[in-house]
Every structure is written in structure tokens, then in C-alpha cells.
Amino acid sequence: MAALSLLSVRPATPADEAELAELDRSTWSSLHAVVPPPVPPYEPFFGEWHPPEEFLVAEAAESAESAGGAPRVAGYLRLAPATPLASNAHVRQIRGLAVANWARGAGAGRLLLRAAFDEARRQGANRITLRVLAHNEPARALYASEGFAVEGVFPGEFFLNGRYVDDVCMGRSLDPA
Incomplete structure (x- = not known):
């Protein structure tokens, strides 16, 4: 893996649609998805219920040796x-x-979470929540390390790959500590 330098997190724009759609398809996994893998013809990434304004984008620069x-x-x-x-x-x-x-492993997820905290505060929020599948240990560890706590569990909420998987609700305050 080439060395990465994270540059920024910015709001998404409609011009990001194709790249975000490809990223979404390339990262599909039963570790976090509760729907089958996407197949053509693909649904639009942005839409009425998921507009660009709801997305933050992390950008990275590869090391000088790369393209x-x-x-x-x-x-x-x-x-x-x-x-x-x-x-x-x-x-x-x-x-x-x-x-x-x-x-992966370069801090993009953590950077996005912290940017989301700032954006949520900017929007007037004082609390942030999420849902994560119980078997997604890497995500749960990241969320816990950023102050999220388990606030509830829906046992056996999803049937994935031949087994029942719990849906874990996590949340945290956005008030300054």
C-alpha cells in the first residue's frame, strides 16, 4: 500500500456521484451491509432520500512516488x-x-467521524447516533474509541449468511467534554 497523506474532509457535491457510487460498490461487504451486493443496473448514489448535502468526503493524496x-x-x-x-x-x-x-488504516474513518461531529454541531445537534452490525468488530472498536457507547441492541435483527446478527445502536453526546 502506498503511503497516504490525508488532506481534508469536505462536503460532497453532485459531481462526486460516480466516484462515490464506485466506492460504495467496491466496499460492499456482509460485514456491514444488510442488503444483497449491488448489481447492474445500479441505482443512483444520490437521490431524494440521500442528497449530496448529507455526505462528507475524505480526500487523500498518495505519496510522491505514486501517480x-x-x-x-x-x-x-x-x-x-x-x-x-x-x-x-x-x-x-x-x-x-x-x-x-x-x-484503510490511514485514519480516513476517524477523520470522517470527527468531521461529522463538527458538522452535526454546526447544524445545531448535541447528540449523534448510529447503528452497526454486532459482528462488525472493527467499526464498533472505532466508534467506541471516538466516544460512542452501546445504547441498545436488537437481537437477531438481520439474517445474513445463514445466521442471525444483532443490530447495535450506539450514541454519544456532542457537548464539549
Whole structure:
């Protein structure tokens, strides 16, 4: 793996659609997905229920030895209101996080989470939640290391690869510590 230097996290734009769609397809895994692998014809990545405004994009530059060191998408995170209810407007929910296989271990996931905390605060939220499959230990460890705690479990919520898998609800405060 080439050495990576993370440059930034930025809001997604409609122009990111093709690259994010390809990243989403290339990172599909039963470790985190509850739907079958995508097959052509592919659904659009952005849509009415998942607009570009809900996505943050991590960009990385490869080392000077690689192809020009131009920034490329290393990952994305989808951050959305938890519900459309006014009584729940103070909560944001992470509804997707993907890191390119070539960028794993370089801190893109952590960078995206921290950017999501800042963006959620900017939007007026004071709490952030997510759901993760119980067997996704790497993701659960990352979330725990960033202050998320298990707040509930839906036992056997999904039947994946011939076995029942728990759905774990995690959350954390966005108030300054």
C-alpha cells in the first residue's frame, strides 16, 4: 500500500456521484451491509432520500512516488437528521461510512467521524447516533474509541449468511467534554 497523506474532509457535491457510487460498490461487504451486493443496473448514489448535502468526503493524496499525488476520494460518511420530527432535531445519525480498500488504516474513518461531529454541531445537534452490525468488530472498536457507547441492541435483527446478527445502536453526546 502506498503511503497516504490525508488532506481534508469536505462536503460532497453532485459531481462526486460516480466516484462515490464506485466506492460504495467496491466496499460492499456482509460485514456491514444488510442488503444483497449491488448489481447492474445500479441505482443512483444520490437521490431524494440521500442528497449530496448529507455526505462528507475524505480526500487523500498518495505519496510522491505514486501517480502525481492528486487528491482522490478515500471515503465518505452520510450524516442525516435521525428523524423528521422537531422534537428530535437535536440528533444527527450516521447512516453510512465507507473507506476505500486502498485507504484503510490511514485514519480516513476517524477523520470522517470527527468531521461529522463538527458538522452535526454546526447544524445545531448535541447528540449523534448510529447503528452497526454486532459482528462488525472493527467499526464498533472505532466508534467506541471516538466516544460512542452501546445504547441498545436488537437481537437477531438481520439474517445474513445463514445466521442471525444483532443490530447495535450506539450514541454519544456532542457537548464539549
